[in-house]
Structures are given as C-alpha cells and as structure tokens.
Amino acid sequence: MIKIEALVKYFGALKAVDGLAFEVNPGDVLGFLGPNGAGKSTTMKMLTGYLHPDSGYINVAGVDVVQEPALAQQHIGYLPEGAPAYGDMTVEAFLRFIGEARGMSAIACESAIKRVSEQVELHSVLARPIDNLSKGFRRRVGLAQALLHDPQVLILDEPTDGLDPNQKRHVRELIAGLAQDKVVIISTHILEEVMAVCNRVLLIAQGRCRFEGSPAELEALSPHHQAVSLHLPDRDIAADQAQLKTLPDVADVVCEQAQWLTVLPRAGAFVYPQVDQWLREQQITPQSVRVESGRLDEVFTTLTRPAADDVTGDDGQNGGGSGVGEGSDQPDIDQKGIDKKGIDKKGASV
Numbered sequence: 001m002i003k004i005e006a007l008v009k010y011f012g013a014l015k016a017v018d019g020l021a022f023e024v025n026p027g028d029v030l031g032f033l034g035p036n037g038a039g040k041s042t043t044m045k046m047l048t049g050y051l052h053p054d055s056g057y058i059n060v061a062g063v064d065v066v067q068e069p070a071l072a073q074q075h076i077g078y079l080p081e082g083a084p085a086y087g088d089m090t091v092e093a094f095l096r097f098i099g100e101a102r103g104m105s106a107i108a109c110e111s112a113i114k115r116v117s118e119q120v121e122l123h124s125v126l127a128r129p130i131d132n133l134s135k136g137f138r139r140r141v142g143l144a145q146a147l148l149h150d151p152q153v154l155i156l157d158e159p160t161d162g163l164d165p166n167q168k169r170h171v172r173e174l175i176a177g178l179a180q181d182k183v184v185i186i187s188t189h190i191l192e193e194v195m196a197v198c199n200r201v202l203l204i205a206q207g208r209c210r211f212e213g214s215p216a217e218l219e220a221l222s223p224h225h226q227a228v229s230l231h232l233p234d235r236d237i238a239a240d241q242a243q244l245k246t247l248p249d250v251a252d253v254v255c256e257q258a259q260w261l262t263v264l265p266r267a268g269a270f271v272y273p274q275v276d277q278w279l280r281e282q283q284i285t286p287q288s289v290r291v292e293s294g295r296l297d298e299v300f301t302t303l304t305r306p307a308a309d310d311v312t313g314d315d316g317q318n319g320g321g322s323g324v325g326e327g328s329d330q331p332d333i334d335q336k337g338i339d340k341k342g343i344d345k346k347g348a349s350v
C-alpha cells in the first residue's frame with residue numbers, strides 16, 4: 001500500500017532525511033517514532049505529496065507520489081499536528097467546506113459528513129462552533145476531515161498530543177477501529193502511544209532508520225527486558241546483590257531504590273527461574289517481585305543517540321547524549337552494536 005525507497009531530503013547543507021526505506025501494508029498501524037528534529041514531519045510531508053524529495057521513490061496505493069501528487073492525495077487522509085481548523089465555523093460547515101474544497105458534490109458531501117460523524121461520534125456537536133469544543137472533540141473534527149473522502153491511507157501527526165487520559169483513550173479506540181480497513185501511520189514521540197495502538201514501529205533519528213519491528217521487539221532491546229525486581233526489606237542488600245551477580249544468566253544487579261534490587265539478565269536470557277531458585281535456597285520471601293517487559297524510554301534514548309561518526313550540521317535537537325550507560329548504574333551498551341541489531345536483526349535483544 002505504501003512503499004518508500006532511498007528517500008533523501010536536504011535543507012541547504014542539512015540532510016533531514018537520509019536514505020529512508022520502508023513499506024506499510026493493509027492492516028498495519030505504523031508508529032513513526034523519533035526525537036525532535038529526526039525528520040518525521042519532513043518524511044510525512046513528502047509522503048503526502050506536499051514536499052518534493054531530492055531523490056528516492058514514494059508509492060501510495062499504486063500511485064507515484066512524486067509524479068502525481070494530486071492523484072496520490074485522493075488516497076490519503078492527513079491529520080496535521082494540532083488538528084488545525086477554522087474555529088468560528090460550526091463542525092458541519094467546516095466539514096462541508098473541506099468536502100467542497102476536495103471537489104465533492106453536495107450530495108456526496110452530505111453523505112460523507114453523515115458517515116464520518118458516525119465513525120468518530122460527532123453527532124452531538126455538528127451544530128456547534130469548533131472553538132467552543134473540548135480538545136478531544138476538536139481532535140475528532142480533525143479526524144473527521146481526514147476521513148471525509150474515505151482514504152485508504154490515514155496519516156496522523158501527534159493525534160493525542162495535549163489530550164487528557166480519557167480523551168486519549170477515546171481517540172486511540174477510534175484509531176484502532178479505523179485501522180481495520182485502512183493503513184494508518186502515526187507520527188509521534190509519545191512512547192505509550194506506540195504500545196497502545198501500533199503493531200509496527202519505525203524509529204528514526206537524524207533522518208535515518210534506527211529500528212524497524214514490532215513494539216514488543218523494540219521493548220525487548222531494553223536492558224530491563226525480563227529484569228526481575230525484588231523488594232527485600234530488612235536484608236543486607238549489598239550482600240544479596242553480590243550473590244545475585246554470580247548467577248549464570250545475570251548481566252548486572254542494580255539497586256534503584258532503597259531495599260530494592262533489580263536483576264538484569266544477559267541478552268536473550270530469562271533469568272526469573274534462577275532468581276526464584278536462589279530465593280528458595282536462601283529461604284527469602286521478598287515483599288514484592290516484579291518482572292519487567294522493558295523500558296521503552298531507555299531504548300529510545302540509546303537508539304537515537306547520535307553515532308560518533310555523525311556530523312550532520314543539524315539543529316542539535318536530534319537525540320541526546322544522556323541516558324543508558326552514561327554514568328548510570330545500568331549496564332553500558334555498545335552504541336554501534338545496538339544500532340546494528342536494531343536495524344539488521346529487527347528486534348534482537350541487546
């Protein structure tokens with residue numbers, strides 16, 4: 001449905017998008033992730049035909065976007081960041097205006113407004129000015145305009161940014177429903193969003209792909225994937241830490257808060273049985289035991305850290321230098337190793 005090959009975009013000397021290639025197929029909800037300045041919006045603008053690439057190929061629903069942007073746009077619904085709309089118009093007038101601007105006949109427009117009002121539950125506010133609506137409803141109006149021409153591809157830029165937890169949940173439920181018969185791309189830097197609604201992740205930094213795979217595979221790159229945390233009040237934590245470090249599949253044992261130990265497994269290992277056996281042998285009953293699925297924020301930081309050989313001349317917002325392994329008590333990770341695994345092995349554990 002969407003195919004991008006060797007996509008490149010320069011702004012002056014800055015290579016904002018650097019050889020991106022990916023495909024999105026029906027049924028996919030792709031989370032397009034990256035730090036500020038990574039090149040997400042630039043890629044979305046090229047994908048939607050609003051920005052010309054310097055080189056590369058983009059095909060949406062069988063249409064070459066560079067050659068025929070207007071035709072490609074008929075297959076694409078786009079919710080820009082912040083969901084801009086004309087606030088003094090009523091919802092219905094705004095949707096009619098958008099329909100007419102897209103060349104729909106009056107009859108087609110009325111039936112499309114009826115359809116999208118049902119899809120995103122806008123009935124109750126159709127006659128109200130957009131400025132008077134809550135943020136959640138305004139976001140739904142944005143979704144409705146993106147859906148008006150019933151596109152096969154839906155591109156959503158930060159769709160739940162600024163919404164309260166209830167509104168977020170509702171918009172995510174709507175997106176999950178829409179994804180049943182559309183390809184959806186969500187551009188975001190909200191990690192929980194990716195876990196909540198996406199079945200695939202493309203993580204970029206400095207215009208390049210740093211990871212492609214499922215959210216679970218991304219999580220599995222975390223040193224905390226399958227880590228076991230134990231709450232051991234009234235114990236000699238330093239002594240327990242030293243003993244736990246000797247278990248065969250343990251990479252490290254860290255004390256992240258008082259009387260808690262976190263046992264980090266070696267790459268790919270499931271360390272819980274060994275920890276459980278050690279607890280039995282020592283006749284220790286911990287007050288609490290947790291097994292973690294992984295910490296996306298630490299993976300995000302590590303994968304988006306600029307590589308040593310990167311001199312891109314960007315605005316300095318691409319990734320950061322702080323995070324895992326930098327003076328923290330977490331195990332250090334070889335940057336090139338995690339990048340290579342992230343890209344080449346699509347989710348192999350670090």
Ligand SMILES: Nc1ncnc2c1ncn2[C@@H]1O[C@H](COP(=O)(O)OP(=O)(O)OP(=O)(O)O)[C@@H](O)[C@H]1O
Pocket residue numbers: 011014016034035036037038039040041042043189314315
């Ligand atoms: N029109 C432009 N002229 C010059 N530089 C630009 C232009 N648009 C984007 N850039 C630069 O290109 C790089 C990528 O920007 P882009 O907006 O695509 O990043 P992003 O991942 O969408 O970031 P954010 O999450 O902050 O929206 C940044 O360094 C940005 O400053």
